[in-house]
Amino acid sequence: MTTSPQPADRLAAFGNQLVDVHLWLREELSRLREDVDAFLSGGADRPRNLRAHCLAFCTALTRHHTAEDQGVFPVLAETYPSLRPVLAELARDHEQVEEILRRLQELLDALPGTEAGTEPDPAEVRRVRGELDGLVALVESHFTYEEKKLVTALNELGTPLPDDFRLADLTGH
Template sequence: MVKCLAFCGALERHHTGEERGMFRVLAAKHPELRPVIDELRRDHEQIAEILRRVAAAPSRDELAGLAALMESHFTYEERKLVEALNRLR
């Protein structure tokens, strides 16, 4: 359980960093990506809610839901943003 909570904390910090940094830069330099960023932000909100439930009362169902959402989120994020991120270098 300790590893799970550590991972959840790292995940939350990762998403907070994206919100404060990368998403703002991408939205400013690539306005066409704003709908994608909005969708990713909605995912972040859903993930944060699941993390709160996991912290309060972990269950296999919550963890399975979190894993499925995370996989979908990262796949979408990579597919939609990697080209723009590479151009920022």
């Protein structure tokens, strides 16, 4: 006989879900970095695919951060008032990440494809790599800080969280 999980069992996993989402986003960011590096070094000639990959990653990261800002963080702030300064700092990070994502997408959209016989301008290459390096550094420090500060509180939380918080909603699975 199988029993359905108690609501508390399901809710206790929210902190773990955060870590799972962050792991997936880290993997996607690593793949994006590899794709950008391959294109910028002349090893790939599909800027349309690169732009599509960047857009997909940017959209997933934005959805995750929006779910946190609009659903998760208010619940945590209400339940754990001592976390309010941490949540405000994380929300500021989200704004910075969004700005970097916007600039990166604009830079990638402006790059010519190698199939047209044109090489990207070295200054453009440096700007793309600089934005991507900044994104990687900010996202990694943000995820690490968020996990350190929020996982325990999320695992203790007894309130349902938004659907967009789940990994399945980001990956389509």
